[in-house]
Amino acid sequence: xxxxxxxxxxxxxxxxxxxxxxxxxxxxxxxxxxxxxxxxFLESVLRLQYEGLTERRRQTILRLSGLxxxxxxxxxxxxxxxxxxxNQIQELAGLAFIKLVAE
Numbered sequence: 001x002x003x004x005x006x007x008x009x010x011x012x013x014x015x016x017x018x019x020x021x022x023x024x025x026x027x028x029x030x031x032x033x034x035x036x037x038x039x040x041f042l043e044s045v046l047r048l049q050y051e052g053l054t055e056r057r058r059q060t061i062l063r064l065s066g067l068x069x070x071x072x073x074x075x076x077x078x079x080x081x082x083x084x085x086x087n088q089i090q091e092l093a094g095l096a097f098i099k100l101v102a103e
Contacts, residue, residue, distance in 0.1 A: 005025070008021075008024065009021050012024070017049055018052065019048055019049055019051075019052030019053075020045055020048060020049045020052075023045075023048055024045055024048075027041065027044045027045050027048060028041060030044070031044060073089065073090070073093050076089075
Protein backbone atom coordinates (compact mmCIF):
# COMPACT_ATOMS: atom_id res chain seq x y z
CA UNK A 1 0.00 0.00 0.00
CA UNK A 2 1.38 3.43 -0.90
CA UNK A 3 1.79 6.32 1.49
CA UNK A 4 -0.97 8.18 -0.31
CA UNK A 5 -3.40 5.30 0.28
CA UNK A 6 -2.45 5.29 3.95
CA UNK A 7 -3.03 9.05 4.24
CA UNK A 8 -6.42 8.75 2.52
CA UNK A 9 -7.39 5.91 4.85
CA UNK A 10 -6.33 7.99 7.87
CA UNK A 11 -8.39 10.99 6.67
CA UNK A 12 -11.41 8.74 6.16
CA UNK A 13 -11.04 7.38 9.69
CA UNK A 14 -10.71 10.87 11.16
CA UNK A 15 -13.77 12.07 9.24
CA UNK A 16 -15.69 8.90 10.19
CA UNK A 17 -16.11 7.85 6.57
CA UNK A 18 -15.99 4.15 7.40
CA UNK A 19 -17.39 2.72 4.22
CA UNK A 20 -15.44 5.09 2.03
CA UNK A 21 -12.13 4.20 3.66
CA UNK A 22 -12.36 0.59 2.49
CA UNK A 23 -14.17 0.91 -0.82
CA UNK A 24 -12.74 4.00 -2.51
CA UNK A 25 -9.94 2.14 -4.38
CA UNK A 26 -12.48 -0.07 -6.16
CA UNK A 27 -14.60 2.97 -7.03
CA UNK A 28 -11.51 4.75 -8.36
CA UNK A 29 -10.62 1.76 -10.53
CA UNK A 30 -14.19 1.46 -11.85
CA UNK A 31 -14.15 5.16 -12.73
CA UNK A 32 -10.86 4.76 -14.62
CA UNK A 33 -12.16 1.66 -16.41
CA UNK A 34 -15.20 3.62 -17.61
CA UNK A 35 -13.09 6.64 -18.62
CA UNK A 36 -14.98 8.61 -15.99
CA UNK A 37 -14.22 12.10 -14.80
CA UNK A 38 -13.16 13.37 -11.40
CA UNK A 39 -16.77 14.41 -10.87
CA UNK A 40 -17.93 10.84 -11.65
CA PHE A 41 -15.54 9.51 -9.03
CA LEU A 42 -16.61 12.09 -6.46
CA GLU A 43 -20.29 11.40 -7.09
CA SER A 44 -19.71 7.65 -6.74
CA VAL A 45 -17.81 7.88 -3.45
CA LEU A 46 -20.30 10.36 -2.00
CA ARG A 47 -23.18 8.06 -2.98
CA LEU A 48 -21.34 5.12 -1.42
CA GLN A 49 -20.86 6.99 1.85
CA TYR A 50 -24.46 8.25 1.84
CA GLU A 51 -25.80 4.72 1.30
CA GLY A 52 -23.63 3.44 4.13
CA LEU A 53 -24.85 6.19 6.45
CA THR A 54 -28.47 5.56 5.50
CA GLU A 55 -28.10 1.83 6.16
CA ARG A 56 -26.46 2.44 9.56
CA ARG A 57 -29.28 4.82 10.51
CA ARG A 58 -31.88 2.29 9.42
CA GLN A 59 -30.21 -0.46 11.43
CA THR A 60 -29.95 1.78 14.50
CA ILE A 61 -33.59 2.85 14.31
CA LEU A 62 -34.69 -0.75 13.86
CA ARG A 63 -32.59 -1.89 16.81
CA LEU A 64 -33.88 0.94 19.04
CA SER A 65 -37.49 0.31 18.03
CA GLY A 66 -37.60 -2.83 20.10
CA LEU A 67 -39.39 -4.68 17.32
CA UNK A 68 -38.85 -8.42 17.19
CA UNK A 69 -36.79 -10.02 14.45
CA UNK A 70 -37.96 -9.17 10.95
CA UNK A 71 -39.96 -11.99 9.37
CA UNK A 72 -40.78 -12.51 5.72
CA UNK A 73 -43.77 -14.25 4.17
CA UNK A 74 -41.48 -17.12 3.20
CA UNK A 75 -40.78 -17.66 6.92
CA UNK A 76 -44.44 -17.48 7.96
CA UNK A 77 -45.66 -20.67 9.66
CA UNK A 78 -49.03 -21.43 8.04
CA UNK A 79 -49.35 -24.56 10.17
CA UNK A 80 -49.32 -22.48 13.34
CA UNK A 81 -51.86 -20.00 11.94
CA UNK A 82 -54.15 -22.56 10.35
CA UNK A 83 -56.95 -20.08 9.55
CA UNK A 84 -54.78 -17.91 7.32
CA UNK A 85 -55.57 -18.40 3.61
CA UNK A 86 -52.12 -19.12 2.15
CA ASN A 87 -53.09 -18.63 -1.51
CA GLN A 88 -54.75 -15.29 -0.81
CA ILE A 89 -51.73 -14.01 1.16
CA GLN A 90 -49.33 -15.05 -1.61
CA GLU A 91 -51.52 -13.43 -4.25
CA LEU A 92 -51.68 -10.18 -2.28
CA ALA A 93 -47.91 -10.29 -1.75
CA GLY A 94 -47.49 -10.23 -5.53
CA LEU A 95 -49.10 -6.74 -5.58
CA ALA A 96 -50.97 -7.49 -8.81
CA PHE A 97 -53.92 -5.52 -7.48
CA ILE A 98 -51.92 -2.29 -7.76
CA LYS A 99 -51.92 -2.53 -11.57
CA LEU A 100 -55.68 -2.90 -11.55
CA VAL A 101 -56.17 0.27 -9.52
CA ALA A 102 -53.69 2.28 -11.58
CA GLU A 103 -55.24 1.35 -14.94
